[in-house]
Amino acid sequence: MDNLMQIAMQNVNYGSIMPSLVLCIFGMALLLINVFLPRGKTTPASWIALIGLVVTAVFAARGWGDPQFGFAGHVALDKFASFSNIIFLFSAGLTILMSDEYLQREGYPIGEYYPLILFATAGAMWMASGTDMMTIFLGLEVLSISLYILAGMFRGQLRSNEAGLKYFLLGAFSTGFLVYGIALIYGVSGTTNVADIGMYLKSHPAMLGNPMTIAGMLLISVGFLFKIGAAPFHMWAPDVYQGAPTPITAFMSAGPKAAALVAFVRILILGLDGLQGDWTSLLWVLAVLTMTVGNIIAINQTNIKRMLAYSSISHAGYALVGLVAANQIGVSGILFYMLAYTFMNLGAFAVLVLAGKKGEENLTLEGFAGFGFKRPFLGVAMSIFLISLMGIPTTAGFAGKFYIFAGAIKAGYIWLAVLGVLNSAVSLYYYLRVMVYMYFKEPAEDYGWVTLHAGAVISIIISVVGVFYLGLIPGKVMEMARMALFF
Amino acid sequence: MLDSYLPIIVLIGIAVGFAICTTIFSRLIGQKKPTEVKLAPYECGMPPVGSARERMSMKFYIIAMLFIVFDIEAVFLYPWAVMFKKLGLFGFVEMGVFIAILLVGYIYVWKKGALEWE
């Protein structure tokens, strides 16, 4: 007992949680600063939040060259976490950039908005660097609770309220599944450490067939699939995405989704490797289901925000394809794809943010008629993002899908890849339809209310650059994604 | 191993037995002159019967939530206090950080006016 302190000290290693630590400090500082700022003034807060993200990025990037492990094997800032952190930071940064004017326009200049995004990002980072079920769970909760609040941020809007409450209730419900699954696995293996679980199952092959192990794996999967928004646990997604403030919708569809995916990857591949046969067959079916359901419902949507919400479901399906492949190309493809998706989806949402009127009743197909001619810059940018979402070559979307499907083919899941490509073809329809409305319909309005705000424009430009960089020269980033793998 | 649970079982037995005994004895020997007030489960406070869908003011929830947060703080402080000497400076700093974090919340809540009832 005398050396309790030494034990505690040795295992701490703040370096392993440095990025999230910095984010939390910035978040808390922002909370305090907010209280002392005059009401309705949020612009300084957004800048401080951005500075926080940049500082964090420095620490996150450090993990690339110099991996850190700490807290008795609960946390690892390895290359995998480092790469994922950069995805989260991009999605948070782009979100913050497009938010400020939006909050002013919608009449909810609420200061807590930015700290909450920072906390959510910190939670996502814990998920990515968590090597223990409990750390991952902790991260998931921090992330989710921040998102529940953010989704319901617009107190006076019925839809926003609905989104927040729905997300909260269903999220809590799904967490139940997840915790139960963790408990079952703990019951089997006697540990919550992901690597130890893997070791245990390797040395006790008999336990692999145990219903408790399988049920535990399935329940954990249900929990994560909910967060990813995979069918049949996707139902919350459209309602929440549509109701939440637009930048938050963009954020939710990129960063947190990536967080859930990478944590899922770590648990499945590191911890439940022995059950690979079981979870690949499960994810095979669900990936196809997810892609298909997302795409098919998206076809009938006339509200663009809701359309993008459904399409986000189908993109989760594509990402799952990489997890089914469970090989180097497939899994590094997931990392690449989530980064690509961050750019193209947040870019598209940034255009929506600019194009919307107060209340955003006009974000329908009809509301976009002739938009491309009246607002050429935004029109071209939107087209680029849509083309990338379709997966047309020279854009990030294509490169991402290419790697994921290549992984599936390499692992022998030819049919899965075929179904994935077919689904991409289906998605052409509804993405192209937006472009048709933008360029081939007579302008219904003069779009005089659309003013280019610096923040949103910067985020659009960053996204365009990202889309083309990843689309034209994917080699370098893909190489990094491959180096990031822990297996 | 189960032996160690024996005292608990005994305790449960005594508690249940006591409850049953008092109910039976009070029924047997007590006088019965019931009035409406006497039959009500609680003699003071809110009327016990009414619509279940009544709305409560948000203030109650906020106070309850704040109570839980700071209650947990107190709960954490106990084991730390017990081990204070062994944990030494490290433990002290850690606890200081923990309380500082709660302090941020406290200041926030205070400035937001959540602690004011009206």
Add this chain to the structure above:
Amino acid sequence: MQDYSLLWLIPFFPLVGSIINGLFGKKIRNEALIGTIGTAAIGASFVVSCTYFFKLLGDAEKIHETTIFGAMGSGTWMNVGQLQIDWGFLLDPLSALMIMVVTGVGSLIHLYSIGYMHGEEGFYRFFSYLNLFCFSMLMLVLGNNAMVMFIGWEGVGLCSYLLIGYYFEKKSAGDAAKKAFVVNRVGDFGFLIGLFLLFWSLGQKGVRTIRFTEIAANAHLLENGGTIVTIVTLCFFLGATGKSAQIPLYTWLPDAMEGPTPVSALIHAATMVTAGVYMIGRMNGLFAMAPDTMMVIAIVGAATAIFAASIGLAQNDIKRVLAYSTVSQLGYMFLAMGVGAFTAGIFHLMTHAFFKACLFLGSGSVIHGMHHAYHHAHLHDDPQDMRNMGGLRKKMPITFITFLVSTIAIAGIPGFSGFFSKDEILWWSFGSTRGGWILWVVGAIAAGMTAFYMFRLVFMTFFGEQKTDPRAKDHIPESGLTITIPLMVLGALAVIGGYIGVPAILGGANHIHHFLEPVFGQAQKLHAIEAHGSHATEYGLMGISVGIAVIGIFGAWFMYVKNPEMPKQLVAKFKWLHTAIFNKWFVDELYDAMFVNATKRAGRICWKGFDLPIIDGIVNGVGWLVRGFSAALRYTQSGQIHSYAMAMVIGAVIIVAAYVL
């Protein structure tokens, strides 16, 4: 080792210019500014090109590769299996010469276009396309691997399509653009097949690459003169015939004259159409290994040269004559490539770029003046028909002089640039180990025809009495400075451009030969490709070809200046021949009957018999089904939170049950 890492700037500037003009040109509206942006973009490229060109001249090491980020290895475009493709650039004497031509002539033509396109609807669109073309062309010549070259290859095809169809409201322009695009696709198909075959066959030998330097280094792995090399090179050559308008795929180029004249000058004379020649030069090591292919190339080139020249004899549209002349001159270049005179081919490519660009721009200046006059007089005569011209030398002196100089150059009169390059080609086609006297005969006759029809053009346009409608004839002005400056520069180049390649027997140092030595020397040495013969033969052949050219010129003078009635009598006498030539030997009609209509008919059968009932049925059926599903699935999204939770539970239960039970 010097630093060549900024090569990417060369294609970069025109790309930026294109984007700026394309996106904001409509807003800018100010023609001067748009034109300045476009010209400055390509001008900047020219400056960078000059820097690198002279750097290369002074550098002992002649072959340099970089990628967009400078160092090799970064700037990876894609990694497929063991194949890595970079955004890589290659600067060697060949590409250095090409970028000088493309950016130099390109800059002049941009400048010219400012004046020529003045007041046109969509001025910004024109400059945006023109810049985009320069970008693509520079990618084509600078690419260090076949994929980057292919991007440029497709890009120039696209720009050519867009620019031919610039006046898209005219049906003929739209048709011509379509024709150019479709015919080019046939060639591109060949290019791609060749590329795949090459990649595959090298892959069989364990080399997976499409980088030119590596292809050249590993070409020896393939069987010399073997079937594979022959087929691969033939496929590449098919690609070249499409892009460079050779038999059998030349028909699109004359129609391409529907585009604005600067386009004809830049794309359809100086640069894009020479891409095929450049491509063969780039892969000379491979072609040298396939003597059969080389022979095919030489024959096709010679045939094209004489065939197109014969058509040029009887055309009346000023631009059409020049178009056929271009086809014919390209034939010369291919003849050169085919007989192994790679240097001579590239040399002729360069001189041709100067004098043909000058000729096209001069014809543009004439058309511009005629158009102006007709417009002034409210007439709707054809401003391009030479029969309405005549005597313009006094009205447009600068245009006339530059035009005349270039015509002398193309006719091959000693002392002018065309003489040196053409003479070297003819000498090689006679004396090369891969040549033959019959090729020389064909080439020499074609040279005579060229001299004839070019001077016919000059005499009909600038000499004799003015045949323009009297109401318009006094309103033909000389063009402005933006038009005449490029003319003068190009005219000067048409005179002096040949002096970098004066052959040894005329006491020259033949600089270009030494300059291009690092590119072509190895293959020529390896496969013993050289021209041999006594000096007497060389002098004799030179004398004969000059003599033929002079006869041609004299013939033109005799028929169109001395006895203006004579052509009509000749036409009456040889009516069938004239009809055949005038109608371009009916090749278009033949193609229409053989390919176009047959394809159309087959297409119709597919459409009515297969597409409509079956494919459309399936497609529409699937669409209908999907929409139906979509509508049905939408009802599952009830918005009720308890039904969502219920769905989750049911899903979870099904999943768990499926595994555990």
